[in-house]
Amino acid sequence: MTPRGRFFQKAELDSNWPFQFLIIVFGVVLAMFEGGLALWPVFYGATPILSLIFLFWVALHHEKLVFLVTGFLIGIASDLLFSDLIGARATAYIAVVFLMDIRRAKLQQGDFRDVWVEFVAVTTGVVLFQFLVFSALNLAIPAITPVLFQVGVTLILFPIGYVILTTVNMAFNRIRVSS
Amino acid sequence: MRASDKAKIRQRRIAHTLLVVFSFSLMFLGKLDLNALRSARMSMNDFTAPFVDLVSAPVRGVETMVQGIRTVASLRAENVRLQAENALLKRWRRRAEILESENRQLRSVAGAVTPDRRQPVTARAVTAPGGAFAHTVLVANGREQGIERGNPVVTADGLVGLVVDVGATYARVLMISDINAQIPVILSSSSWPGVTVGNNGTFLSLRFLPEEAAPKVGELVLTSGHGGVLPAGVPVGRVDLVRDDFVRVRPAVDLRHLSYVSILVGGTEGIDLDNLALEDYYTPLPETEGTRLFEGVNAAGERQ
Numbered sequence: 001m002t003p004r005g006r007f008f009q010k011a012e013l014d015s016n017w018p019f020q021f022l023i024i025v026f027g028v029v030l031a032m033f034e035g036g037l038a039l040w041p042v043f044y045g046a047t048p049i050l051s052l053i054f055l056f057w058v059a060l061h062h063e064k065l066v067f068l069v070t071g072f073l074i075g076i077a078s079d080l081l082f083s084d085l086i087g088a089r090a091t092a093y094i095a096v097v098f099l100m101d102i103r104r105a106k107l108q109q110g111d112f113r114d115v116w117v118e119f120v121a122v123t124t125g126v127v128l129f130q131f132l133v134f135s136a137l138n139l140a141i142p143a144i145t146p147v148l149f150q151v152g153v154t155l156i157l158f159p160i161g162y163v164i165l166t167t168v169n170m171a172f173n174r175i176r177v178s179s
Numbered sequence: 180m181r182a183s184d185k186a187k188i189r190q191r192r193i194a195h196t197l198l199v200v201f202s203f204s205l206m207f208l209g210k211l212d213l214n215a216l217r218s219a220r221m222s223m224n225d226f227t228a229p230f231v232d233l234v235s236a237p238v239r240g241v242e243t244m245v246q247g248i249r250t251v252a253s254l255r256a257e258n259v260r261l262q263a264e265n266a267l268l269k270r271w272r273r274r275a276e277i278l279e280s281e282n283r284q285l286r287s288v289a290g291a292v293t294p295d296r297r298q299p300v301t302a303r304a305v306t307a308p309g310g311a312f313a314h315t316v317l318v319a320n321g322r323e324q325g326i327e328r329g330n331p332v333v334t335a336d337g338l339v340g341l342v343v344d345v346g347a348t349y350a351r352v353l354m355i356s357d358i359n360a361q362i363p364v365i366l367s368s369s370s371w372p373g374v375t376v377g378n379n380g381t382f383l384s385l386r387f388l389p390e391e392a393a394p395k396v397g398e399l400v401l402t403s404g405h406g407g408v409l410p411a412g413v414p415v416g417r418v419d420l421v422r423d424d425f426v427r428v429r430p431a432v433d434l435r436h437l438s439y440v441s442i443l444v445g446g447t448e449g450i451d452l453d454n455l456a457l458e459d460y461y462t463p464l465p466e467t468e469g470t471r472l473f474e475g476v477n478a479a480g481e482r483q
Binding site: 032033034035037039041045047069075076077084087088091098130133138140141142143145146149 | 312
């Protein structure tokens with residue numbers, strides 16, 4: 001008997017490509033928005049790393065939507081627009097995606113506190129990596145206060161970002177189910 | 180685990196590693212300051228700056244609203260302050276007129292060189308420094324408006340920075356607070372030369388002051404014009420703290436509230452801005468000179 005199942009599968013509609021592309025676009029827009037936030041005197045020189053919150057959340061909950069170059073492209077966009085070190089954030093973001101590949105299963109079984117603790121480690125790692133590379137390449141140590149402020153604000157905003165992203169995700173799922 | 184799955188994981192890991200190596204090498208390539216990379220970056224900025232501007236619009240809107248509310252709340256106090264400031268400015272204007280006349284007479288005696296003619300071009304700041312690792316800002320004017328690399332960027336309060344990259348319609352300004360910004364300056368009252376160095380923070384540090392120099396808190400720090408890239412006499416900041424050998428300077432411009440800036444175009448003819456060698460730029464001061472006004476002094480230390 002000829003297998004006919006494949007003719008009824010929604011192969012084209014189930015493709016992850018459009019979503020993977022959208023994730024990259026949204027991440028880049030968030031990186032641009034980060035730069036926009038710097039226009040606020042409060043965040044001058046140290047904006048929250050919103051793109052990292054987004055990347056972390058997507059890598060944790062939607063691993064199939066995280067393309068191999070997602071972290072790289074979001075990071076490089078951020079580097080090209082606002083940083084002196086092209087590739088520093090991109091490298092750190094690739095590492096984050098890689099780390100999440102390893103840690104995902106454990107984190108998905110844990111509660112929110114575990115996720116937050118993991119995010120603290122990830123954010124500290126990303127900023128510390130940039131700090132070390134920057135200091136080594138410029139042979140000078142930048143002011144520490146903005147660095148600490150940036151980490152602190154990002155960590156404080158993480159739960160808010162997490163809840164917003166989860167809510168939006170649930171809303172999307174509802175729309176998909178009903179349609 | 181199936182063999183195909185294992186192969187997929189291996190492929191993914193190899194791709195990851197290659198990507199890490201690629202982006203890591205980008206950092207070093209970026210530091211080499213290659214022309215190709217610089218122009219690629221500016222082309223990218225030219226393309227994305229309008230989007231950044233669009234995305235920043237809500238933030239700018241909220242900021243304007245907050246400022247509006249604040250202004251209304253402090254209108255009465257502001258009026259009293261402005262009246263007092265106006266009276267003070269009138270006194271200063273009278274004094275400036277007297278000093279200007281005195282200055283003109285002294286110049287004719289000392290034979291100092293008249294500052295180069297520079298044309299101000301007004302530009303809007305599209306971004307602000309968002310990270311702790313670079314203090315640069317994109318401004319909405321570029322090559323098409325005559326902007327060149329090395330053009331000084333100022334506001335009415337003083338120096339903001341220097342144009343470091345120019346695209347067709349956008350330019351990137353290295354602010355004086357950036358760790359790579361080193362501005363040759365003099366202390367206004369004593370005329371001792373030094374160099375302000377940023378640290379990607381709020382303040383600058385004043386270095387390479389002669390041992391005899393005794394900077395005072397509140398003393399104005401001006402550009403010396405040494406090297407010819409920056410005009411002389413533009414306020415950079417005021418001495419904020421003096422502790423042993425450490426001198427801290429608060430920038431004259433509130434860099435957190437930049438909206439419009441003036442780019443001073445021209446006046447750098449004959450200076451190779453693409454190859455500013457450190458030894459050419461920071462030439463030792465001419466010891467035989469009786470004056471410490473450096474404008475018009477070329478790399479060899481001679482007056483042009």
